[in-house]
Amino acid sequence: MRHPASDPNVRPRAAAAAPATPAPPGAQVPAACDVLVVGGGINGVGIARDLAGRGLSVVLAEREDLAQHTSSASTKLIHGGLRYLEYYEFSLVRKALAEREGLLRGAPHIMRPLRIVMPHDPSMRPAWMLRAGLFLYDHLARREMLPGSNSVDLRRDITGAALKKHYTKGFVYSDGWVDDARLVVLCAVDAAERGATVLTRCAVASATRGSGGAAGAGWTATLQFADGRAHTVKARALVNAAGPWAEVFLRDHAQQQGVKSLRLVKGSHIVVHKLFDHDHAYIFQNPDKRIIFVQPYEGDFTLIGTTDIEHQGAIGAARIDDDEVRYLCEQASRYFDQPVRPADVVWSYSGVRPLIDDESSDAAAVTRDYLLELDTAGGAPLLNVWGGKLTTFRLLGQEAADMLAAPLQAKQGAWTHGAVMPGGDLSAWIGPPNKASRPDADLRLFVQALQRRWPALPEKVLGRWARQYGARIELLMAGGSAGDEIAPGVYEAELRYLAAHEWACTADDILWRRTKLGLHLDDAQRARISAWCEQHITPPGREITLEKAWN
Structure with missing residues (x-):
């Protein structure tokens, strides 16, 4: 079967009391924001997360599902890239290596x-x-x-x-x-909990730059939702983090000339x-x-x-x-x-x-390094993201936010170094983290704590939940029960959580990106998940064909 493809120095979330809630098409979409980010891959969500944590209002628009393409198709490694040394990419390897341990400590569940x-x-x-x-x-x-x-x-x-x-x-x-796919989703969750609006199944059909060079001129963008509705949003700055589509989006939808070749x-x-x-x-x-x-x-x-x-x-x-x-x-x-x-x-x-x-x-x-280009000469700020790799997403997001901080007059500075990903702080379950401990050892203690808390649930299920949701399992089990078992090891509470808090709209979102349950279930069992989604999740509307939208 093949499938198509807590640190005291970290500022508190802007909306720490309210978990991330997906924005349905056409609802709760602001008319204006500081930054519109195009693209829901790892670079887009990383930039949105950093900007939101600096107190800026952010809207992120992803044409399909979060991490639907490149960012869920990696080799699943947080690494410096040993083979890049052979190509003398010492700078890239050094900064990627420097990121490894911070990332591992901040997200021991994933x-x-x-x-x-x-x-x-x-x-x-x-x-x-x-x-x-x-x-x-x-x-x-x-x-x-x-x-x-x-x-x-x-x-x-x-x-x-x-x-x-x-x-x-x-x-x-x-x-x-x-x-990798969960890393993208958790960055989006973090951004949303810090005040960002995260929109999936929402294409940026057009983006027009205001003239005159004044920051107030900004960008005017038309958002096209999958159900056919359109929404106009004004943004002081635009971030093009469309990944493989960055060149096409910039030329054909933002009407910018002199586009870099990918x-x-x-x-x-x-x-x-x-x-x-x-x-x-x-x-x-x-x-x-x-x-x-x-x-x-x-x-x-x-x-x-x-x-x-x-x-x-x-x-x-x-x-x-x-x-x-x-x-x-x-x-x-x-x-x-x-x-x-x-x-x-x-x-x-x-x-x-x-x-x-x-x-x-x-x-x-070909280099796996990234390049950030900030253009303010034509009016409102435009930041283009070229290239990049999974391991350096946090650094890329920080550098991007630093570049936008001055033109947008952001009052808060860099904060993501040492920050814990949603679900990554396990101290309430296993005690204060020991700096010398390995994240995998902490996770074993966490699983043992879950088994004591919910002894009736299968050990295999709790182990999987620990690795995917970390401390957010409290939110998953907020109703006090796992509910009906829809397929082997798949309970209704998990499906409801993914739909309500992680932007999951379809069975594919759940089976192949939020989890890899698709590998473990047979056709009939996957069909039961699909039937549950069709019955309980508001359909996202018709899908916008990618090549018609952006090519």
Whole structure:
């Protein structure tokens, strides 16, 4: 089956007493705001969150669902990018490494430390080069929680058991794992709880810049909801964080000239039944000098990816092709005793990465760094976001907000460094956090506390809820009962919570982005979730076809 694709220094939320409530089409949409953010991927929600925390009024408009495309199609890693050292991307690697531990501490429910094994293949890179790269990786940024790299004897270590026997030596280093789609949603929740208006199924059909250069002139934008209704909003500044559509949106919908060119690169992943019985991931070197990651996924599965292929055609229609499936299977089979075959693939996904076009001939070598461009010469501020990667979203959001702070006269400064994501403060359940503790250890204590609180609920369900919702499980269980079991392990309380507080409108939103339940349920069980959504969630209206809206 394949599917289409609490820190005392942090200011309190502007609306801390009221959890995020999705804005339905046409309702509670302000007529004016300080900033209109276009795009509900990781960069858009990260910027909206930071700006809202500085006391600015923010409207975020996402044409489809949050994280529906690129931001839910990553390799699920919080990492510096070991392979970028080979392309001399030291600045990018350093700032990404510096972000890792702060992110891991602030979101222990959706992130966890990850040890990654690199089997040494003498026909690829020599051992001295790997050691040198890992030494740099260990020391480019300060580490407090994550252990450094070391060598491993694969003949004796459990991580070598699944590999072909001629792989006898390897290296192990640290990075982090993240549920990417949930990271996006929680940033949106945080933004909403700090006063932002988050709109999904809402396209910015047009944006017109006021003339004269005065800040009061602003932007006038037409929002087009999925049910056909339109709404006009005036904004003092516009942020273009449309990801792969940033170039198209700017040229065709904001009528701006001299638009920067993006390099659109498709990355695809496959999921198979689990290939090994430990919690480490692997990084495999391929003969084409690329790498793939292989990691434990959703308990019963293994995730393999990614590819890097120039993407042509409709951005929203990116799908894995047969050559990509074969490539990932062949490269994984070079290392594993048990061959991986295309027939083993139970799910796949693809995303289009909007990379800055640096004229590199190799898609894998195109920089993953970002560029922020603030244009105030034409009148009201316009901030364009080009490129970027998941790990640096917070830093990007902070830099973007810093750039807009002066023209918008924001009274509050940067605040997100060290901030805890919604649900990430587990201290009420496990006691005050110990700075030296690992987030995964805190999560185990949290699960034990949940089992004491709700002993009648299955341990597996509570474990999943802990990893997805963290301390927000209090809100999920606010009614005092989990309610009816709609499908195995899926209770009505969770579905109601996702619809009321996380902008979930359809079964796909729930099964493939807010959770990965789609992997664990069969067709009939998924159909029951879909039927529940149709009965209990107000339909978002007709979908706006992406290519008609923005291409």
